[in-house]
Amino acid sequence: MSEHLKTNNALIKWIDHRLPVFSMMNETLVDYPAPKNLNYWWNFGSLAGFALVVMIVTGIVLAMQYTAHVDYAFNSVERIMRDVNGGWLVRYIHMNMASFFFIVVFIHMFRGLYYGSYKSPREILWMLGVVILLLMMATAFMGYVLPWGQMSFWGATVITNLFSAIPVFGESIVVWLWGGFSVDNPTLNRFFALHYLLPFVIVGVVVMHLWALHRFGSNNPIGIEANGHQDKIPFHPYYTVKDAFGVGVFLLAFSGFLFFAPNFLGHPDNYIPANPLVTPAHIVPEWYFLPFYAILRSIPDKLLGVVAMFASIGILFILPWLDRSPVRSAKFRPVYKWFFWLFFANCILLGWVGQEAAEGLPLILGRLATAWYFIHFLVVLPLLGVMERPKPLPVSISEPVLSGGGGLAAAAAKPMEKA
Structure with a gap:
């Protein structure tokens, strides 16, 4: 048993001597030495963990009432909303928490970009975070298909068809994803199975993410390493209190959407049963996919568009080697700070372009924003590392x-x- 675990409970001592789970929790959540200057932007990591737990719990409850069959899926969701006790609340929590999960993770990643949390020696920590984002996107996409509404069906058709652009193997990959020659019952079945499984894979990667975090400790707003005990304080009670306050504010904002605008972040067409013979006037994914969807549509060639869309996320894996500046925090990088906010505005612009029709001004802005997205990483950051x-x-x-x-x-x- 760890010498740091102080307890008079004989049962806990007996268990911890044989399985040191309490010592591990104490070292991770209580005695963990954290930099003493962390601000509220560091709350979003714990908020992401909170959102993940809520998503898993509500997802398990919903799976007990859901029927993964094209003839019954839409009606089973309506039954959850109308007939199951508290079903409407559980479903709305699950549906809206997905959006808030992405909001929290996006803020968490932009905070990392601003304060240089991806730099040495935390490269693997950052890369694991990008893996979590990819798993979240895959899980969310498959979950959006499950209600089997119009946008579910046509979103699945459009996105899975993108793989047909891959030379030689593309068509085979699409058939494998569909489980046949169109989006149908086998597609829904495998998407449901994967949507249920992937959150637990995310939990595994989150554990690795925390493991990597504790190897070198948290970054901080100054961006320099904490020197000894004078720069650190125990995680509890100092940061558990801040995290508890952050969760309270988060739940207030979340409750506003949950009880007063539960469908604000969704699409009304998904309350229409899926019909393969009727194409919606405008097929759009969920809002958190819109920037990547804009990049896809901004390039006229299908294959190049798919490559650009995946590269927009893949480039984050090599970010620690693109930004060679010896300084982490934007507080001490006056030029980088301006380019960061320009990049942030560019991502917002891509999100707006993604929801508009790919024509006229939105198409032009989408192409300019896509070009700047890659210029920021491939040109601006390497040059700033040398010239700033x-x-x-x-x-x-x-x-x-x-x-x-x-x-x-x-x-x-x-x-x-x-x-």
């Missing part, structure tokens, strides 16, 4: 607090001048 002159860094994370932001060390400034 960052501000000098403090000696420790305590110094800006104790000295009111002044007292920068000349020894820390010299390496920055060379950069």
